[in-house]
Amino acid sequence: xxxxxxxxxxxxxxxxxxxxxxxxxxxxxxxxxxxxxxxxxxxxxxxxxxxxxxxxxxxxxxxxxxxxxxxxxxxxxxxxxxxxxxxxxxxxxxxxxxxxxxxxxxxxxxxxxxxxxxxxxxxxxxxxxxxxxxxxxxxxxxxxxxxxxxxxxxxxxxxxxxxxxxxxxxxxxxxxxxxxxxxxxxxxxxxxxxxxxxxxxxxxxxxxxxxxxxxxxxxxxxxxxxxxxxxxxxxxxxxxxxxxxxxxxxxxxxxxxxxxxxx
Amino acid sequence: xxxxxxxxxxxxxxxxxxxxxxxxxxxxxxxxxxxxxxxxxxxxxxxxxxxxxxxxxxxxxxxxxxxxxxxxxxxxxxxxxxxxxxxxxxxxxxxxxxxxxxxxxxxxxxxxxxxxxxxxxxxxxxxxxxxxxxxxxxxxxxxxxxxxxxxxxxxxxxxxxxxxxxxxxxxxxxxxxxxxxxxxxxxxxxxxxxxxxxxxxxxxxxxxxxxxxxxxxxxxxxxxxxxxxxxxxxxxxxxxxxxxxxxxxxxxxxxxxxxxxxx
DNA sequence: CTCTGAATTTCGTGC
DNA sequence: GCACGAAGTTCAGAG
Numbered sequence: 001x002x003x004x005x006x007x008x009x010x011x012x013x014x015x016x017x018x019x020x021x022x023x024x025x026x027x028x029x030x031x032x033x034x035x036x037x038x039x040x041x042x043x044x045x046x047x048x049x050x051x052x053x054x055x056x057x058x059x060x061x062x063x064x065x066x067x068x069x070x071x072x073x074x075x076x077x078x079x080x081x082x083x084x085x086x087x088x089x090x091x092x093x094x095x096x097x098x099x100x101x102x103x104x105x106x107x108x109x110x111x112x113x114x115x116x117x118x119x120x121x122x123x124x125x126x127x128x129x130x131x132x133x134x135x136x137x138x139x140x141x142x143x144x145x146x147x148x149x150x151x152x153x154x155x156x157x158x159x160x161x162x163x164x165x166x167x168x169x170x171x172x173x174x175x176x177x178x179x180x181x182x183x184x185x186x187x188x189x190x191x192x193x194x195x196x197x198x199x200x201x202x203x204x205x206x207x208x209x210x211x212x213x214x215x216x217x218x219x220x221x222x223x224x225x226x227x228x229x230x231x232x233x234x235x236x237x238x239x240x241x242x243x244x245x246x247x248x249x250x251x252x253x254x255x256x257x258x259x260x261x262x263x
Numbered sequence: 264x265x266x267x268x269x270x271x272x273x274x275x276x277x278x279x280x281x282x283x284x285x286x287x288x289x290x291x292x293x294x295x296x297x298x299x300x301x302x303x304x305x306x307x308x309x310x311x312x313x314x315x316x317x318x319x320x321x322x323x324x325x326x327x328x329x330x331x332x333x334x335x336x337x338x339x340x341x342x343x344x345x346x347x348x349x350x351x352x353x354x355x356x357x358x359x360x361x362x363x364x365x366x367x368x369x370x371x372x373x374x375x376x377x378x379x380x381x382x383x384x385x386x387x388x389x390x391x392x393x394x395x396x397x398x399x400x401x402x403x404x405x406x407x408x409x410x411x412x413x414x415x416x417x418x419x420x421x422x423x424x425x426x427x428x429x430x431x432x433x434x435x436x437x438x439x440x441x442x443x444x445x446x447x448x449x450x451x452x453x454x455x456x457x458x459x460x461x462x463x464x465x466x467x468x469x470x471x472x473x474x475x476x477x478x479x480x481x482x483x484x485x486x487x488x489x490x491x492x493x494x495x496x497x498x499x500x501x502x503x504x505x506x507x508x509x510x511x512x513x514x515x516x517x518x519x520x521x522x523x524x525x526x
Numbered sequence: 527c528t529c530t531g532a533a534t535t536t537c538g539t540g541c
Numbered sequence: 542g543c544a545c546g547a548a549g550t551t552c553a554g555a556g
Contacts, residue, residue, distance in 0.1 A: 011302065011382040015276045035323060035337050037300055039274065039387050049453070049534040050399045057393025060298060060325065068340040074298050074390035077331040077347040078551060084340040084536065106542095109534070119274040120385050124302050127337035130320025136313040138547060165540080170545065189547090190312070193530070198461045199546085202492075223529060229465075313549040341536060347551065372549070401532060428555075433530065452532090456545065462531085486544060 011124040019098040022118040026091045026100065029063075035127045036063040040098075040118040044071055046081045048109020054080055061100075061113060065127065069102045071113060083111050136246065138189045142172050144249035145187060145218055145240070149175070152245060153218065153238050157183050169203035182213045189242070192219035197230045204235065274387040282361040285381040289354045289363065292326075298390045299326040303361075303381040307334055309344045311372020317343055324363075324376060328390065332365045334376060346374050399509065401452045405435050407512035408450060408481055408503070412438070415508060416481065416501050420446050432466035445476045452505065455482035460493045467498065 014025055022038065029036045042059040046052045059080070060072040069083040088103040098115040142162065149157040159175035166174070173185035184207060186200040196217060204215035215235040222230070222237050230237055277288055285301065292299045305322040309315045322343070323335040332346040351366040361378040405425065412420040422438035429437070436448035447470060449463040459480060467478035478498040485493070485500050493500055 013276050013278045013383050013385065035302070035321065035335075037302070037323065037385070039298070039300070039385065041391075043393060046534070050397060052395065052397040052534080054395040055393040058298065058387050058390035059393075060300065060387075062323065062335065064335070064337060064339070066338045068338075070335075070340065072298075072325065072327070072333075073395070074327060074387075074392045075329045075331075076327070076552090077333065077345060078533095078535095080395055082340060082534080084534095107534080111534095119387055120276050122276065122300065122302065122383050122385050124321050124323075124337075124382055127321030128304075129337045130306060130318040130322075132315065132317040132336070132343055134313060134315040134549080136549085163539095165545090170540095190549095191529095194465070195458070195462070195531080198465050199458070202457070202461050225529070229469075309549070311549060315549075339537085341548095341550090345549085370549085397534085399534085426554095428530090433555095453534095454544095458546080488544070 010126070011122070013120060013122045015120045017118050017121060019093050019096060019115065019118060022115070022121055023091050023093045023098050025121050026098075029121075029123050030089050030091070032065050032067065034063075034123045034125050035065060036121065036123045037061065038063075038115075038118060038121045040115040042071075042113055042115040044081050044114070045112045046109070048104070049107055052081065056116065058119075059113070059115075069111060071111070081111050081113075083109070136189065136242065138172075138187055140249060141189050141218075141240070141242070141245055142187050144245040145185065146173055148245075148248045151248060152240050153185075153216065157185075159185075166203075166207065169206045171200070171203035177214065182207060182209060182211065183216060184213060185216045185218055188217070188219035190219070191221040191223060192217055192226050192237070193223050194226045194229055197226050197233065197235065200230075200235055201233050273389070274385070276383060276385045278383045280381050280384060282356050282359060282378065282381060285378070285384055286354050286356045286361050288384050289361075292384075292386050293352050293354070295328050295330065297326075297386045297388050298328060299384065299386045300324070301326075301378075301381060301384045303378040305334075305376055305378040307344050307377070308375045309372070311367070312370055315344065319379065321382075322376070322378075332374060334374070344374050344376075346372070399452065399505065401435075401450055403512060404452050404481075404503070404505070404508055405450050407508040408448065409436055411508075411511045414511060415503050416448075416479065420448075422448075429466075429470065432469045434463070434466035440477065445470060445472060445474065446479060447476060448479045448481055451480070451482035453482070454484040454486060455480055455489055455500070456486050457489045457492055460489050460496065460498065463493075463498055464496050 038061045043056045044054045062070040067085040070079045071081040073080045083102045086102045087105040090101040100113045102111045146159050157175040161174040171184045172187045175183045177183050184203050200215045204213050207213045217237045301324045306319045307317045325333040330348040333342045334344040336343045346365045349365045350368040353364040363376045365374045409422050420438040424437040434447045435450045438446045440446050447466050463478045467476050470476045480500045
């Protein structure tokens with residue numbers, strides 16, 4: 001006998017359902033209104049942009065109201081298979097095996113999950129979504145640098161564009177230094193690597209002027225290989241202290257109210 | 264009364280536990296041997312490389328045997344918060360509130376989850392891991408191109424290095440064309456964009472020779488902006504058909520046994 | 527350890 | 542829709 005099924009309630013659980021019971025439940029639950037979890041002994045197959053197969057094992061299936069499908073194995077942080085959203089779902093039982101097919105339109109792909117046993121199915125109906133804020137993003141750091149060039153870059157630069165798409169680039173900051181040189185700044189909130197240098201070099205190269213253009217990479221750190229590439233390209237690096245940047249941002253006038261105030 | 268708790272079995276479920284019961288269960292279950300799921304009305308807070316807060320709402324917590332922690336909200340594919348692995352876990356109850364803290368050593372970060380209600384807790388003990396294969400990766404495509412330059416690139420190129428780190432680059436393929444020119448090939452299994460062009464340009468520029476070096480970008484497609492950047496840099500683009508590449512790879516001698524054979 | 531680049535990357539933003 | 546770049550990216554492989 002499967003466990004209690006308070007289907008009328010806000011949430012529910014079915015323990016040890018038969019595959020037929022599981023299929024019935026899933027058909028009713030996967031309607032965009034519930035956060036559903038199913039655990040069982042399953043295999044999977046994906047085909048679309050890539051392709052993969054997994055053999056039978058304990059799996060955890062999550063289906064969210066928005067249509068996201070996530071299949072986890074016992075190890076690792078990332079799912080074995082997933083579908084960020086689905087346009088169509090099929091649930092069926094044949095010869096004692098539960099099969100679920102999740103289709104996505106663009107890109108065209110399909111995830112098939114086959115279960116010989118289902119350990120449990122659990123769900124929450126009409127889940128309530130809390131608010132979410134993140135901070136210490138690259139955007140935050142960019143604003144701090146733009147407003148405090150002297151403190152964070154060690155010189156006065158007048159910035160005239162942020163994140164603006166110029167003819168062939170979209171660098172973080174465009175400005176003019178004390179001697180009238182164009183300065184392009186690329187910002188990373190993590191240690192800068194070669195690709196960050198290449199990114200900056202592209203922006204500097206593509207800037208439409210004959211005059212000299214300075215390129216400054218701003219990050220809390222830089223890898224050795226990135227530094228030598230940077231120097232060979234005549235670009236500059238400025239180390240930035242994240243904590244200092246955020247305290248400047250927080251204290252600075254004109255800074256929008258921050259989630260930092262909550263903590 | 265909480266639901267059945269077959270704690271001796273391979274899996275189990277507790278429906279509507281009190282926060283005290285939930286804490287007891289979680290303390291016992293989060294020992295690296297179980298795949299645990301808990302749903303409840305919770306808030307979260309993260310601090311480490313970045314920082315975030317979420318307010319109370321329905322959340323789904325997953326703790327895997329390897330120590331991965333994943334917290335999902337009702338929407339979206341990606342978790343609200345996570346910890347790829349944890350070095351230490353604390354579970355406590357205070358004033359009717361369940362608090363879980365997940366610590367990670369490197370990088371130093373902590374995820375705190377606070378629940379006023381727990382809808383259910385479900386678990387699978389000693390979950391069995393199936394095998395997993397993926398194919399149609401960039402590696403597959405690279406091998407196909409390396410073995411079939413005439414069919415896929417339209418010319419004979421003798422490749423002498425794959426994925427080799429040369430003085431300042433690590434391009435996909437290094438070879439020599441019919442006229443003795445060095446050829447550097449960068450491969451993308453998805454549509455190539457500007458960053459792919461910059462990547463290739465870096466490899467070509469850094470190749471230690473005075474002689475002319477050809478750079479060829481191989482991908483199923485290329486964006487317009489990437490194409491014009493590529494042409495302005497004197498680089499080449501070769502469209503490649505993924506299906507053709509994989510059929511060549513599969514039929515070619517010397518190809519390791521593929522998961523394609525399963526389907 | 528660090529560094530590099532892939533990923534079914536996903537996700538947001540701007541056009 | 543396409544294009545570009547951030548992400549608490551994670552992850553694997555090489556050094």
